[in-house]
Amino acid sequence: MECKEALPLIHEYLDGGLRGAEALSLKEHLLTCPTCRERLTQLEKVEAMIQAWPKQQVSPGLTERVMQSLPPVRSSSPWWRWVRTHPAASVAAVFVLVMMGSFMSLWNEDSELLVKGTDLQSVVIQGDTVLVPVGKTVAGNLMVENGKLQVDGDITGNIVVIDGSVNLASTAHISGQVTQIDEAFGWLWFKMNDWAAKISEIK
């Protein structure tokens, strides 16, 4: 079997609709093809992310507003089918959706600093610097725009810094990924947001 024949079978497998001879031949291909094994792993990750995403805890006051901005997620929706057929785009879009998903914001009007995160209680703002002090934990993702992020403590999610800088102290523990976006990538960021909005319209 060639990879281009294997891909639709992988999608069917993830949909739970693969049986008999097709399942066997896919299995044989996966045993000999690291590329397709990796593809399957990635798709399973996307599935896991999407399933975990709407269940994130949101502070009570925010729930209603956040829910309005979220696309409805049903496992069998055409939206999900689109995700299945566009895995690479979906990983990017899901990341944006997760980052936008359940957030509080803090503005520092002097410097146009914007901080977004699910848990900002432990975050200290000094001028244009956002500090996660040593011994403190930010539970979830943290996004900083137009500022410096200094992490001395722990962050259990991803970090995104837009038009700013990030400094991780030796005492810092980051469970997720650190992403820095500067102006050169601004259009991409915009595109991804735009994209996420389109996905939410597809339903």
Ligand SMILES: [Zn+2]
């Ligand atoms: Zn293959």
